[in-house]
Amino acid sequence: MSQSSNTDSRIQPPPRTTGRRLSSFFGSHKRLSLTVLLAAPLAWLILIYIIALLLLLVTAFWSTDSFTGQVVQDWTLSNFQAVFAEALYRAVTVRTLLIAVSVTVIDVLIALPVGYFMSKVAGPRLRGALVVAFLMPLWAAYLVKAYAWRTIVSPHGLLDSIGVSPGLGVIATIITMSYIWLPYVVMPVYAGFERIPDSLIEAAGDLGAKGWKTFTAVIIPLVWPSVIAGSIFSFSLTLGDYIAVQIVGGSQQLLGTLIYANVGTGGNMPLAAATAFIPIAVILIYLTAVRRTGALKNL
Template structure:
């Protein structure tokens, strides 16, 4: 039908509009295809930024640095990994980093459990909202501000020193600082887990004669345990990779993050730094494999 023969007021179909309708009909008939189309961009970005970055990190770790010129020699070998495994320095720093990460995670979990329970099951709605804002507010402050604030507390001439007790900078200051910085990342998943616990279960436990502590231990904790593990993943992994707080409040102590930073910056040994970076990556993968069956990964 020509444009002259078309009735007045009849719209001319647009090829773009027809294609959009056909595509919409296709996705309507095949929801899995629509979901795949939506995931193409984020999955592609994840592969590009994360997977490709890990492959480049591995390739860099297989290179070496010329001790005379300081230039990178692009000849593949395992010398950097042998050095990381064999030298006592890296084993000592790895154990120290792992111990600090476990201590920070344990402290945050012990704080998050009672706080999350009070926020979700005891506090009134208005108090609950105030507490959520209060625990989220530290995230609005800059990381360096929080780290230097704790330095002013622990260092000589700080607040504790004026009270007659000066612990100084070191592992205690590092653990305290990191526990404070990563605490919101643990409290919020735990709080969300407590919110999902039905009040009817608590009432049923009370009707059956269970006291408060027994109800908390036998009924509540198993239900919120995946959320606890989810929060622990945040604090554990963030502590493993941190290299700023230890430099500000840790005194002369070293963690894996500071070793990586020193080899990238002042040392100029990128291949060795890449090999060291695989230590926290392997630790995190092992930790994720251990908690895989708890269902915690579904809470991330």
């Protein structure tokens, strides 16, 4: 930076301020500057989050004293045995996965045409209005939206008054959750469409691809990472939910309900921790499967 002034006596080298000294020091010590940048975020995530997750894993191998309700720190597999052996857990796991998959599929099927319309059909003004229209419901409290659906699907509710209500239960849970998580899927999918240059679509047309062929062979592969990113939201939010299902699910239980019951009324953190490993495993498998699509960078 400052060597160039050697050849020209009229230009003085910039004064060696502390800021310059520091930046030339870090400029020549790449590893150190990386460490400085990463130290705070990594320390926060590892010290708070990863340690907490590992402690949860450890807790799952402990047990609860049935008399005092205190956690007893001797190693046992009984919590995992309880989770894997009981028919209730298996049924609830299957039901939760089924609901999570349905919600995700519904949201993606809605987000694709909507995102495409917003980015490629609508003009700038309409696009802006639609972005606002799809972001605004995020600010109506989650509980209020769930409760609004309860008034819609419950007996004597809006849908019942026209005779097509599914009633409280699995269907109502799927509809409600698709509704609540929809903005989380629409926004990344829209952003994904927005990143596809129109020139690529025109090139496909010039090369002879018909509309549908362009859509399936060019647009869908390009927008796929964003779809996966959105699906991570809807999938994981459904997998851990225990509140919406209480409001619209009738007596149906999800994995979240079981974990909540174990830790809350049951006061059995080890069993709750063991139960929690089902959604953790499912999400980790899902994340590993989709990592190669680059979806994690589109959340």
